[in-house]
Amino acid sequence: MTTAYQGQLSLKDIAELAGVGRPAVSNWRARNENFPSPVEDSPPRRPLFHFDEIVGWLEKEGLLPDDWKTKATNVLVSAAINPLTTNSGDNTGAAKVALAVLAAYKNASENRYDFLPDASDIHASLEQFLKSLVPNIISSAQLEALGESITSIPTAALVTLVHGLARINDDSYGTAAQMIVEVLFGNAGRSVFGHHTTSTAASTLMINAASTTTEAGATVFDPTCGLSGVLLGVGSRVDDSTVIGNDLNPDSVSISMLRAYLDGVEASFTVSDLLVNDPQPGLQADTIVSEPPFSLRLGSEQFESVAESVNALLGVKIPPTVAGDVAFLTYPISHLSSEGRAYVLTAPSLCSHPRLDEFRQKLVARGMVEAIVQLPQKLLTTTSIATTLWVLRAPDQSGNPAPVLLADASNTESPEEHIAEWLTAMRNGKTTTIPTGSLSLAEMVTTGSNLLPSQVLAQAPSSEELLDDFNDAWADLSTTADSIKAVLPTGKPEAGEIPTASSTESITKIESIARVSTRSWANDEKRPDDTISAQLATRRKNKNPVEVFIKTDAQTLLPGDIIVPLMAPAPAWVFGNEEGKWVAPPHAFVLRVKDDSFLPAYLVACINAPFNAYDDGTRIPRRRLSEIKIPLLDIAEQKKVVDVIEPLQQLSQQAEQLAAQSEASTSAVANLIYFGADI
Structure with missing residues (x-):
């Protein structure tokens, strides 16, 4: 039973x-x-x-x-x-x-x-x-x-x-x-299996890209299949396909075999370290997909094998530091049919590494690179590392290789939804919604071998843009310089005019100062049921706020509240009169003055003062509220202090702006030198 x-x-x-x-x-x-x-x-x-x-x-x-x-x-x-x-x-x-x-x-x-x-x-x-x-x-x-x-x-x-x-x-x-x-x-990211998460944007992008050239009856191969989400995704879209996978990890292959059966895809798998033992020495595949590990450090046996195969393919030597990335990029080329395509996801360094100039030129000279698409950061699970998609083909024997198609999708959202559209348009010579272009072997010889799309496709500014940037930068600089004059103190106050305190007190022992809790939840799934949305003051002056969730009866920030970052080097600041409900960052104290015995601006000046600098021996020390001392002055004396300090703080803020605008003006001058020959 x-x-x-x-x-x-x-x-x-x-x-x-x-x-x-x-x-x-x-x-x-x-x-x-x-x-x-x-x-x-x-x-x-x-x-x-x-x-x-x-x-x-x-x-x-x-x-x-x-x-x-x-x-x-x-x-x-x-x-x-x-x-x-x-x-x-x-x-x-x-x-x-x-x-x-x-x-x-x-x-x-x-x-x-x-x-x-x-x-x-x-x-x-x-x-x-x-x-x-x-x-x-x-x-x-x-x-x-x-x-x-x-x-x-x-x-x-x-x-x-x-x-x-x-x-x-x-x-x-x-x-x-x-x-x-x-x-x-789902949260394993890039681990011993390669890519555990098969529904990531990266895997969807690979499937959609490979499907643009994969036809019925194709042989589909993934030499670093991991759990085979991409391999089976491509194979399931093609009738009468031959699906082959390989991975270094036996458990990964076991899971892949079970998945293939459950997906109804006939597939075969091998377990092999392709860097030293080619699992498919005679294979000529129509479509190869690969999401290999990045920056893999090779052992001596692996490096010797890789160096030999790359030299046989291109006649170049490669440095050991990037040999792993080079191996995973070039391995598919030797296993492509004459009309086949390989889709390989790599780190951007392969496009621009200075010690791979000859390597890239040889790839292009032999027609092995059809396209490179630069992708946005955070495409992969659990990491923000940037990626590029290489579309490779078998060596061109004509001696007249086609230019490399380049696309910069580094600033796009959901590239996996558009990759097939972009590749198809580029192949047909049509415009796309992202910057695209091409680079010939002759251009590589004269301008350098950098193949990173965002750099190759960067447009030189026009004469009008150069002049506008130059004039605007100097106008902003002049405006800020004039405004600084307005806040410059008219004279140095006499030392005797600065109030001095006869005693101090720990800020935690001052009864008129209360600590306020503004707990929030950023995760919608884990938040309590009786919560509402609020904003999170993630930086000083509420720059770049994000939406979070708070209890319906939770305390929120009020004008005059003091935000004290937990990390000692970050300055405290006074929360202003902002619309809506706001809570403090998760790693900050919130202090509130309950009566008129203290000015918030005075307290902030004291918290940020050198006598409250704190060092607990760590690289980034953490504040302790109990260690913060406040010189005790009456409200009139506090106002005198604030009257002296506030113009200096405004001057400091203006100086930061002046420094940024000075840098912008310097850049505008430099751009005129470099690009302004036609002005």
Whole structure:
């Protein structure tokens, strides 16, 4: 007899299941005593609830949509694997087991419900059930490794996984597999597997780009396939394709094999270090896609192998420091068919590294580079590193290579949605929505071998622009210089006119100064239910604010509040009269004067004064409010101090502006020297 299914849902999952927003679910939970209780021992900040209890409650309350089963794949998968995310420290093993269970269910077809064991024999029964995957889907060695992962998963989590995944519809296995990978590897970024997250903008961009030249019957190859999101994405779009993947990591390949089966894509995989042992020595592929690791440091054996292959291909020597990047860029070229294309994602340094001038010239001279697209930062998961997409082809034997097509998408949003449009337009000689152009071998010889699109495509300013910049810069400089004259003190105050204090007090002990808490949440999913939006004063004078969420009854900043950054080098400042609700940055103290005994401007001057400089021995010391001393003056004396200090502060701000405008004027003069021959 099987146990009742106890899949677990988060608040977000429940909202998706019911077709409402997360706050609505929180309201149901708060206002209905019969709302199901969280699973025992689930995280308090991310409570989980039993799947069947939630479905039963929603159905009883008339809140369960009629068509929920047709849209419930994501929720069903979440319910099945949520316990794994909290109980297993081995996401790799958990992913392999989850995908293998799905694959076994697909392989068993309509008989899959015959396998729903009790907790008493779940581990042994599952290992026996998964033997059906050998040898057509995975190998016996991979099955043995699966057995080790199964034993490491707690019984309750394994029961939930097995029973939950049995509910996935026959036509949803591929979607379920993708979600398992996203949930278990979504924040892994670039790691030992290469790219864990298969739904990132980068992977979508690669799929859309490669699809522009991949036709029916094509051979598609990924030499650094990772978990094969890109490889299978391209292969699934093409009829009668031959799909081949390779990766250095055996676990990565195991997951890829299971995903291929679940996606319905026939594919073969190898495990090999392509830098020393070519896994496909005779392959000539029509499409090659690759998201290799960046800046990989090579061992001596790897470097010798790479140096030899690059020299054979181009007749050039390469420096060891960039040999890894060069190897991953050139390897696909030797495996392309005559009309094939390779799409390789690299760091921008390959386009401009000074020690690769000859390397780039040889690539272009032999017609191996069709296009380079410079992409925006933060395209990859968990890193802001910039990237470029190289579109490569087999060597041109004509001796008259076509110019390299260049596109600068570094300042665009969602390039993955437009990459196919850009590449198609560039190939057809049409204009695009981003800066594009081309560079011939002759131009490279005369102007240098830099292939970074943003630099090659940079337009020289026109005569009108040069003159406008020159005149505007000097006009701004003159205006600021005049305004400085207006705030210059007319004379030095006498030292005897500056009030002096006979005593000081710690700012934390002054009763008329209170500390204010303005806690906020930037993450919409983790914020409490009774919150509203507010702005966050992230920098002095509220520059570059961002929207956050605060409790409905939370304190917000008032004019005159003092913002004291936690980091000692950053100056304190007085919050002004800004419209809307504002809260302080997360790493700052907020002080408020409760009566008229202190002027906020005076307190800020004291906090920023040298006598309150603080050093705790670290590189960037952190302030302690208890260490801040305030000289005690009456309000009239404080006003005298502020009257002296405020013009000096204004002068300092004007001086900063003057320095920036002086630099702009200097640049305008330099540009006239360089570009102004036609004026």
